[in-house]
Amino acid sequence: xxxxxxxxxxxxxxxxxxxxxxxxxxxxxxxxxxxxxxxxxxxxxxxxxxxxxxxxxxxxxxxxxxxxxxxxxxxxxxxxxxxxxxxxxxxxxxxxxxxxxxxxxxxxxxxxxxxxxxxxxxxxxxxxxxxxxxxxxxxxxxxxxxxxxxxxxxxxxxxxxxxxxxxxxxxxxxxxxxxxxxxxxxxxxxxxxxxxxxxxxxxxxxxxxxxxxxxxxxxxxxxxxxxxxxxxxxxxxxxxxxxxxxxxxxxxxxxxxxxxxxxxxxxxxxxxxxxxxxxxxxxxxxxxxxxxxxxxxxxxxxxxxxxxxxxxxxxxxxxxxxxxxxxxxxxxxxxxxxxxxxxxxxxxxxxxxxxxxxxxxxxxxxxxxxxxxxxxxxxxxxxxxxxxxxxxxxxxxxxxxxxxxxxxxxxxxxxxxxxxxxxxxxxxxxxxxx
Numbered sequence: 214x215x216x217x218x219x220x221x222x223x224x225x226x227x228x229x230x231x232x233x234x235x236x237x238x239x240x241x242x243x244x245x246x247x248x249x250x251x252x253x254x255x256x257x258x259x260x261x262x263x264x265x266x267x268x269x270x271x272x273x274x275x276x277x278x279x280x281x282x283x284x285x286x287x288x289x290x291x292x293x294x295x296x297x298x299x300x301x302x303x304x305x306x307x308x309x310x311x312x313x314x315x316x317x318x319x320x321x322x323x324x325x326x327x328x329x330x331x332x333x334x335x336x337x338x339x340x341x342x343x344x345x346x347x348x349x350x351x352x353x354x355x356x357x358x359x360x361x362x363x364x365x366x367x368x369x370x371x372x373x374x375x376x377x378x379x380x381x382x383x384x385x386x387x388x389x390x391x392x393x394x395x396x397x398x399x400x401x402x403x404x405x406x407x408x409x410x411x412x413x414x415x416x417x418x419x420x421x422x423x424x425x426x427x428x429x430x431x432x433x434x435x436x437x438x439x440x441x442x443x444x445x446x447x448x449x450x451x452x453x454x455x456x457x458x459x460x461x462x463x464x465x466x467x468x469x470x471x472x473x474x475x476x477x478x479x480x481x482x483x484x485x486x487x488x489x490x491x492x493x494x495x496x497x498x499x500x501x502x503x504x505x506x507x508x509x510x511x512x513x514x515x516x517x518x519x520x521x522x523x524x525x526x527x528x529x530x531x532x533x534x535x536x537x538x539x540x541x542x543x544x545x546x547x548x549x550x551x552x553x554x555x556x557x558x559x560x561x562x563x564x565x566x567x568x569x570x571x572x573x574x575x576x577x578x579x580x581x582x583x584x585x586x587x588x589x590x591x592x593x594x595x596x597x598x599x600x601x602x603x604x605x606x607x608x609x610x611x612x613x614x615x616x617x618x619x620x621x622x623x624x625x626x627x628x629x630x631x632x633x634x635x636x637x638x639x640x641x642x643x644x645x646x647x
Contacts, residue, residue: 263596284410338412
């Protein structure tokens, strides 16, 4: 199944609150005929846009090919959380790769977060960037683990930004009966993801990037001068960056073996007005400790934007609102009858280790994807690292490429049913509270 076309209208953004509140650009042209460039970027999300922008700013001629619209995929649909470090916590990384490498990956993760903030400021992107992400626990044991982790980050990584609120303060900030407590990362942030993606696209175009939409790549012929073919055109480029994430399709089997698309779903309620304080006492984002993560925040117009609900197939459900309403009302029972104005699905990509997959597929073909729900900063940073690598400065890219990576069992054919079985088991554990 080609996820570029399975769930969405061709050439159209989803009917999300993000698309309803972002200044949507006129379509970029379709690639027709033959073109040449120093660099061809395939994919118009954060990874591809960041790569193209930074490469063009360095003086390279760049063509970006997007199969639908820029920001069409996960980059324009996600929860908007700009988290710290990597997708895996540092204690897990220390066990996986040892203390020295764990410290390296923490530094790179923090560099990604700061680079994203700096980019928004430098380019003057109106992305509604706000500070603060809370991590919540469903029971006292999970809360203690979060408190211990905050202390660990402070002591081992000189990171004092994770606040441990007392019970009364926590209830004031997150008045949900589903949580026993938690911590707040004051240096994490949240933003309007589509406004951010479109801001990157505008900046890339201003830097000289030639952007083509509705230009799906069907074939890549590697070589010193790589040929990239679409339905109506062809690009010949000295370097290629594959930045497709969950919408890779069959373009590369090496990536497909290690990076798997999954769907997730988000709703936006009606504006809550003064009742928004019954959801969040501060303008922060929240992510909980469940395997099938619930994540949410308030919008600028005081709606609850809530993501959650597991997916056991690549087709979006007919009633996305009903799917997400269930976990939303588990967190906030008083919202049982609230009106849902927007409901949308999206495709992200995960890896077995829940760490991003960076790889040099050929001497002049790079890829990065599989951000596993931690992509706002990591994907932006990946683009900068790949633009650097194209110019011969590959230390950062090579460090990220050294992260542990294993293929999914069964390869592309069996990875999905095996994941369904695993997700069903962990979702059951979430419901039973074990």
